[in-house]
Amino acid sequence: MEQSQLTDLLGQMTLDEKIGQLLQITGDFYSDKAEERTGPMTQLGLDEDDLANAGTVLGVTGAEECRKIQTAYMKRNRLHIPTLFMGDVIHGFRTIFPIPLGLASSWDESAAETMARVSAHEASVSGLFVTFSPMVDLVRDARWGRVMESTGEDPYLNGKLAAAMVHGYQGDDLLADTTRVAACVKHFAAYGAAVAGRDYNTVDMSERQLRDMYLPGYKTAIDAGAKLVMTSFNTVDGVPASGNRHLFRDILRREWGFDGVVISDFGAVKEMISHGVAADERDAAKLAIKAGVDIEMMTVCYLRHLKDLIVSGEVPEQVLDESVMRILELKNDLGLFENPLRGADAEAERTVVMSKQHRDAARRVAEESMVLLKNDDATLPLDASRKIALLGPAAKSTDLLGAWSWKGQEDDVAALDVSLREAGIQVSTVDGDFDYLQPSDQAVEEAVRVAKDADVVVLALGEPSYMSGEASSRSDIRLPQAQLDLFKAVAAVNDRIIVTLFNGRPLDLSDIQSAKAIVEAWFPGTEGGRALADVLTGAVNPSAKLTMSFPVSVGQVPIYYNVDNTGRPYENDPEGKYVSKYLDVSNYAAYPFGFGLSYSKFEYGEVKVEDHEFDADNPLKVSVELRNVSEREGTEIVQCYVHDLVGEVVRPIKQLKGYERVTLAAGESRTVTFTITEEDVRYVHADYELDSDPGDFDVMVGPNSRDLSKAIRVHLF
Numbered sequence: 001m002e003q004s005q006l007t008d009l010l011g012q013m014t015l016d017e018k019i020g021q022l023l024q025i026t027g028d029f030y031s032d033k034a035e036e037r038t039g040p041m042t043q044l045g046l047d048e049d050d051l052a053n054a055g056t057v058l059g060v061t062g063a064e065e066c067r068k069i070q071t072a073y074m075k076r077n078r079l080h081i082p083t084l085f086m087g088d089v090i091h092g093f094r095t096i097f098p099i100p101l102g103l104a105s106s107w108d109e110s111a112a113e114t115m116a117r118v119s120a121h122e123a124s125v126s127g128l129f130v131t132f133s134p135m136v137d138l139v140r141d142a143r144w145g146r147v148m149e150s151t152g153e154d155p156y157l158n159g160k161l162a163a164a165m166v167h168g169y170q171g172d173d174l175l176a177d178t179t180r181v182a183a184c185v186k187h188f189a190a191y192g193a194a195v196a197g198r199d200y201n202t203v204d205m206s207e208r209q210l211r212d213m214y215l216p217g218y219k220t221a222i223d224a225g226a227k228l229v230m231t232s233f234n235t236v237d238g239v240p241a242s243g244n245r246h247l248f249r250d251i252l253r254r255e256w257g258f259d260g261v262v263i264s265d266f267g268a269v270k271e272m273i274s275h276g277v278a279a280d281e282r283d284a285a286k287l288a289i290k291a292g293v294d295i296e297m298m299t300v301c302y303l304r305h306l307k308d309l310i311v312s313g314e315v316p317e318q319v320l321d322e323s324v325m326r327i328l329e330l331k332n333d334l335g336l337f338e339n340p341l342r343g344a345d346a347e348a349e350r351t352v353v354m355s356k357q358h359r360d361a362a363r364r365v366a367e368e369s370m371v372l373l374k375n376d377d378a379t380l381p382l383d384a385s386r387k388i389a390l391l392g393p394a395a396k397s398t399d400l401l402g403a404w405s406w407k408g409q410e411d412d413v414a415a416l417d418v419s420l421r422e423a424g425i426q427v428s429t430v431d432g433d434f435d436y437l438q439p440s441d442q443a444v445e446e447a448v449r450v451a452k453d454a455d456v457v458v459l460a461l462g463e464p465s466y467m468s469g470e471a472s473s474r475s476d477i478r479l480p481q482a483q484l485d486l487f488k489a490v491a492a493v494n495d496r497i498i499v500t501l502f503n504g505r506p507l508d509l510s511d512i513q514s515a516k517a518i519v520e521a522w523f524p525g526t527e528g529g530r531a532l533a534d535v536l537t538g539a540v541n542p543s544a545k546l547t548m549s550f551p552v553s554v555g556q557v558p559i560y561y562n563v564d565n566t567g568r569p570y571e572n573d574p575e576g577k578y579v580s581k582y583l584d585v586s587n588y589a590a591y592p593f594g595f596g597l598s599y600s601k602f603e604y605g606e607v608k609v610e611d612h613e614f615d616a617d618n619p620l621k622v623s624v625e626l627r628n629v630s631e632r633e634g635t636e637i638v639q640c641y642v643h644d645l646v647g648e649v650v651r652p653i654k655q656l657k658g659y660e661r662v663t664l665a666a667g668e669s670r671t672v673t674f675t676i677t678e679e680d681v682r683y684v685h686a687d688y689e690l691d692s693d694p695g696d697f698d699v700m701v702g703p704n705s706r707d708l709s710k711a712i713r714v715h716l717f
């Protein structure tokens with residue numbers, strides 16, 4: 001449709017029809033069985049006219065189901081405006097990829113794009129038009145269950161991965177390519193900074209910090225073309241995001257020029273009553289529409305009260321019209337007026353969803369996402385000629401998909417025991433299931449017996465998937481006690497333990513440090529069992545590196561590598577008394593941001609700069625020679641960090657400014673070069689302007705954020 005036709009269409013709509021466009025409800029409301037509709041309808045107080053006008057639908061899939069709903073809907077909608085199907089396709093549709101925190105550990109934008117591309121293809125043939133991804137919340141607190149959905153603690157890396165996902169979902173031509181879906185950046189803003197890691201809790205930080213650290217990731221994803229933005233549940237500076245004009249009108253729309261659709265999170269408009277900033281639904285509706293929230297997800301404050309607010313003159317009709325136009329434009333950008341089913345195709349659904357090609361892609365990404373945290377005495381890869389026991393709750397578990405894997409099915413998953421046997425490794429296991437939290441005494445005794453008899457024990461531990469994700473914060477981020485007890489009992493009879501972990505957050509692993517090897521496999525998705533088996537056998541050489549610090553203890557949380565300078569720097573004098581530190585634990589992470597091992601061994605040569613001075617026209621060129629000094633090919637993620645020595649405001653002691661995945665054959669070496677521009681070292685100043693400070697900088701290169709080269713002093717003019 002031409003823009004003029006959209007304007008015409010808007011002109012023909014009644015006030016009720018316009019307000020209807022702003023409502024998002026779930027698919028149950030469109031069930032063809034009246035008795036299934038009645039409950040939800042009574043709950044929200046909707047009548048048939050409301051259903052005929054509601055602009056978008058949440059959480060329906062299946063080409064046939066979507067076709068039925070769309071056909072019936074368009075008949076009932078007076079102006080035949082199509083509805084729009086949205087859903088949470090977060091790390092795969094049915095073919096599930098590693099959770100985003102795992103995917104991020106690949107530091108591979110092409111892996112992120114592949115995940116999104118495959119997800120879009122499966123989702124689009126199944127009838128979806130929009131996915132609520134990427135989630136770009138910067139995270140520093142492992143207690144928060146939703147860290148599994150994030151890509152970690154670094155704004156630069158988060159932005160790169162989010163932009164790659166947006167491209168994977170939307171492609172280059174969303175209108176023409178019906179195998180793509182529109183992306184929704186969430187949760188705006190700073191949802192990852194909930195106080196004490198408790199979900200839905202307050203976020204309180206300076207505006208400068210918000211702009212410097214938390215907003216850039218979202219902005220990069222928006223600049224990559226994402227069509228929608230979702231509000232967050234939290235407050236920002238005392239105002240719930242869903243009613244926060246400053247966030248949406250000032251920053252998102254005016255400063256960043258975002259002209260897409262803003263959707264509230266589930267129920268978040270009405271929650272402003274519980275927050276205590278709205279007296280009632282009418283008030284909540286007024287706050288949200290004035291803040292610029294276009295679609296209200298699953299509550300009816302707009303539906304009930306917007307008309308009155310407009311008639312009374314409290315909300316100009318123009319504001320409503322702008323919201324409706326944005327929604328119509330989104331429908332138009334997706335081509336729905338001409339093709340209301342878009343890519344939905346029952347036939348393609350059968351061949352595309354969970355195709356071999358997609359499973360293979362998920363497996364490759366899972367292989368790249370597993371982080372080798374420890375490997376003493378080259379215990380890994382496994383020696384197939386030894387007697388290997390595979391024990392622990394995750395040994396036979398198919399709970400490998402992780403939270404937010406809506407359409408994923410455990411039946412599609414090959415567990416670790418099955419995968420190892422497929423890979424030709426004979427393992428002894430115990431009979432029956434082994435509970436994650438409360439294994440029977442008999443199961444533990446049996447495990448100890450099998451461990452005693454083995455040369456090496458693979459202990460498959462972790463969190464069940466319900467322990468991370470939404471509403472799954474924990475105050476204790478160790479493995480469940482029963483698993484620590486199991487570790488101890490096994491360690492008493494066999495000291496060659498390899499721990500594998502399926503979990504959704506950085507854990508405090510202090511209690512299992514006597515393990516010879518530790519592999520962080522995250523929730524690796526449909527092909528995750530096989531990918532882990534390949535890492536254990538050595539068919540795959542691990543290359544992943546953490547994107548979120550693993551603390552020594554929960555008391556260090558929030559912990560992150562890019563901390564600000566203090567007046568009493570710990571780094572200068574860790575043993576000193578009057579420095580910024582704890583009495584009982586170091587400031588450092590157990591496994592820092594950027595950390596991960598390989599079966600290969602890499603050596604870094606001397607870091608060099610082409611010129612010690614740089615300016616806006618002449619970027620800094622930093623290079624290092626990387627050598628693979630081992631007998632096998634491997635991939636190293638080389639990282640480059642910068643420290644701005646004297647800023648207008650306090651600067652972090654280091655910040656990631658470049659990284660590269662480098663694959664080297666045995667004995668091979670290569671020079672890796674990073675180009676750092678003046679723009680790269682800009683940051684948000686006290687007046688909220690993005691600018692750089694001429695002066696001295698330190699540049700460091702290395703395998704992770706801790707073990708860096710000696711700093712090279714450079715100067716920005």
Ligand code: NOJ
Nearest residue numbers: 088132186187265266470
């Ligand atoms: C609530 C979650 O916070 C959000 O991430 C999700 O997209 C919506 N529900 C829709 O399911």
